[in-house]
Amino acid sequence: MSVIVFNGPPGVGKDEAASFLVAHYGFKALSFKHQLFVETIAYFGVDHDWFMNDYDNRAIKERPEELLGGRSRRQALIHVSEDVLKPARGKGVFGEQVAKQLNSVTDYTISDSGFSEELVPIINTVGAENVCLVQLLRDGCSYDGDSRRYVNGGLVDQFILGKTSELNTNHILPEKFDVRTYRVHNNGTLNEFFQAIRAIYAREANAPQRKGVSREPV
Numbered sequence: 681m682s683v684i685v686f687n688g689p690p691g692v693g694k695d696e697a698a699s700f701l702v703a704h705y706g707f708k709a710l711s712f713k714h715q716l717f718v719e720t721i722a723y724f725g726v727d728h729d730w731f732m733n734d735y736d737n738r739a740i741k742e743r744p745e746e747l748l749g750g751r752s753r754r755q756a757l758i759h760v761s762e763d764v765l766k767p768a769r770g771k772g773v774f775g776e777q778v779a780k781q782l783n784s785v786t787d788y789t790i791s792d793s794g795f796s797e798e799l800v801p802i803i804n805t806v807g808a809e810n811v812c813l814v815q816l817l818r819d820g821c822s823y824d825g826d827s828r829r830y831v832n833g834g835l836v837d838q839f840i841l842g843k844t845s846e847l848n849t850n851h852i853l854p855e856k857f858d859v860r861t862y863r864v865h866n867n868g869t870l871n872e873f874f875q876a877i878r879a880i881y882a883r884e885a886n887a888p889q890r891k892g893v894s895r896e897p898v
Contacts, residue, residue: 681784682884683806687793687831688816689823689851693866697814697877698791705881707789710781712774712798720760724748771797779805794828796855803857812884813861814877817845829853833861837883839876841868860887 684701686694701707721731726747734740741753748756765773775798782788782805793799793813803811813833823829830852845865864876 681782681787681806682810682812683782683788683790683802684812684814684881684884685790685793685799685802685831686814686816688818689821689826689828691821692816692818693873694791694816696870696873697816698789700874700877701787701789701881704878705787707787710778710788710790711792712778712790712795713792715774715777716757716761716765719765720757723760723764724756771795772801774798775801778802782806793831794826796831796853796857799831799857803859808858809887811859812880812887813857813859814880815861815863816866817847817863818866819843819845821845822848823851832856833859835861835863838863838865839879840865841872841876843867860884 684707686697688694698707698709702709717732721728724747730747731753735753744750744752745756751759761774769776775795778790778798779801782802784806790802799811813831815830815833830847832853832855834857839862841864843865845867847863862880864873864880866873866876
């Protein structure tokens with residue numbers, strides 16, 4: 681089995697990359713943030729569809745809501761994460777919830793990594809040899825104003841699509857993980873991006889360090 685984790689600021693292509701693995705290689709998509717949505721909706725006792733509808737619309741996401749105690753949807757998520765769950769259950773709470781869903785025969789992709797504490801339970805569950813980290817960079821996409829960061833892993837290769845994007849070293853977490861890490865500068869075409877993801881999958885499917893059965897790309 682393999683867990684391919686995508687890491688990067690908003691707009692770099694994390695969801696597109698994860699969806700590609702799901703569609704072409706049968707991966708199961710998991711998300712740290714999904715657990716936060718579930719917990720937040722339950723905490724405020726609001727309707728799931730009401731909370732999620734148009735969440736990607738920034739005007740709606742940032743609008744204060746009476747049902748959320750005057751908070752916007754985004755502020756409600758932050759409140760439940762930082763003021764409710766993490767103080768009570770620890771900073772790794774979302775990683776622990778995702779880790780409970782893993783089994784030894786399924787390949788998984790996680791599209792929203794950005795905190796060390798979330799990755800630790802994944803590594804502890806499946807082993808570092810079965811985890812691959814993909815850092816995504818793109819011009820105009822930054823962690824400025826975001827509490828998430830690039831996870832620090834063992835870089836084994838880079839894919840430069842179009843041109844190289846500058847990596848702000850202040851946006852790299854200090855803790856380093858012993859996981860194979862690829863860096864994709866996503867400034868090319870969508871097809872070039874998918875080819876880079878395909879190449880990473882092919883290398884990971886046959887990585888000698890991995891435990892489990894090697895499969896040919898489909």
